[in-house]
Every structure is written in C-alpha cells, then in structure tokens.
Amino acid sequence: MPARKLTKGQQAVLEALASSKRPLCAQDIYLQLRGTEQEVGLATVYRSLEALLADDRIQIIDVRDNQAHYLMGRANHSQHHLICLSCKRVVPLDHCPVSALEQHLSQDHEFQIAYHVLDFYGTCGECRQAVGA
Structure with missing residues (x-):
C-alpha cells in the first residue's frame, strides 16, 4: 500500500523528530515547533503522532518517565x-x-x-x- 501524503502537521512533527538526538514526547515536539513557521497546536501534534504511528513512520520508546516518547523509523x-x-x-x-x-x-x-x-x-x-x- 502506498504511503499516504503527509499533512502539514505530520511533516512538522517528523522534522522535529528527525532533528532531535533523543526521543521526544508530544509536549517536547509542541514546544520545539512553537514560534516557528511550522507551529502547530498540541492537539495537532497528538493527532499527527497517532497517524505517523499508524503509518509505521515512527515508533514509541519507553524512557521510564511515564510519558510516551517517539523516535523516527519503523518499530x-x-x-x-x-x-x-x-x-x-x-x-x-x-x-x-x-x-x-x-x-x-x-x-x-x-x-x-x-x-x-x-x-x-x-x-x-x-x-x-x-x-x-
């Protein structure tokens, strides 16, 4: 099945994850994008993360701080x-x-x-x- 076209929010979230040297939680991504050309709301960050997970473009990793953190790449x-x-x-x-x-x-x-x-x-x-x- 061909990959779906990314929304503006999904592209921004992917770019935030790609530029990070560590996994990011939704709040980290939101704060990183706030005040930039790619700024999106926190709800959009969460929706984008869900869609990117469903498309197997990102993965969740447990860093033991009671939050979901995300990395680039397939699980x-x-x-x-x-x-x-x-x-x-x-x-x-x-x-x-x-x-x-x-x-x-x-x-x-x-x-x-x-x-x-x-x-x-x-x-x-x-x-x-x-x-x-």
Missing part, C-alpha cells in the same frame, strides 16, 4: 536499545544479543516466538562524566 521487534535514564539518549544495538536464547527457548518449549523486546536502561558515559561518577 522493529528485533531492534534493541541502550537507553540513558538521565539524558534520554537512545542507542540502537546493531545485533540481537539474545537470538540464541530465543531459538533455544523456542525449541525446548515447542513455542513459536513472534518477537521479543529488549532494552537496557542505565547512564551513558557523557552523563556519568557530567556528575563525576
């Missing part, structure tokens, strides 16, 4: 991340560190695994240096 159930709890930076891992375990569990338990989710939470080197740890 990939075999993509794993390192997530800094201080600065919210997300580092995608280039391989699955538990693929052998998944295969082993599938065989031992005769269980067809559809996908798994694996994220590691901690503090990145830059944040540790900033506090002298």
Whole structure:
C-alpha cells in the first residue's frame, strides 16, 4: 500500500523528530515547533503522532518517565536499545544479543516466538562524566 501524503502537521512533527538526538514526547515536539513557521497546536501534534504511528513512520520508546516518547523509523521487534535514564539518549544495538536464547527457548518449549523486546536502561558515559561518577 502506498504511503499516504503527509499533512502539514505530520511533516512538522517528523522534522522535529528527525532533528532531535533523543526521543521526544508530544509536549517536547509542541514546544520545539512553537514560534516557528511550522507551529502547530498540541492537539495537532497528538493527532499527527497517532497517524505517523499508524503509518509505521515512527515508533514509541519507553524512557521510564511515564510519558510516551517517539523516535523516527519503523518499530522493529528485533531492534534493541541502550537507553540513558538521565539524558534520554537512545542507542540502537546493531545485533540481537539474545537470538540464541530465543531459538533455544523456542525449541525446548515447542513455542513459536513472534518477537521479543529488549532494552537496557542505565547512564551513558557523557552523563556519568557530567556528575563525576
């Protein structure tokens, strides 16, 4: 199915996400766009995020602060991340560190695994240096 044409709000939200080095929540996106040529209301940001998620253009990531945060790109159930709890930076891992375990569990338990989710939470080197740890 061909991708739907983006609305002005959806394009603005995508550009805000693309220009960020960390995942953004709806409020972050709204504040980033406020006062710019691409300014949109908070309700438009939420509607745009819903549409972009439905079109698989963005993904949600849990940074453990009770808000939905969004990243560019398709949700990939075999993509794993390192997530800094201080600065919210997300580092995608280039391989699955538990693929052998998944295969082993599938065989031992005769269980067809559809996908798994694996994220590691901690503090990145830059944040540790900033506090002298």
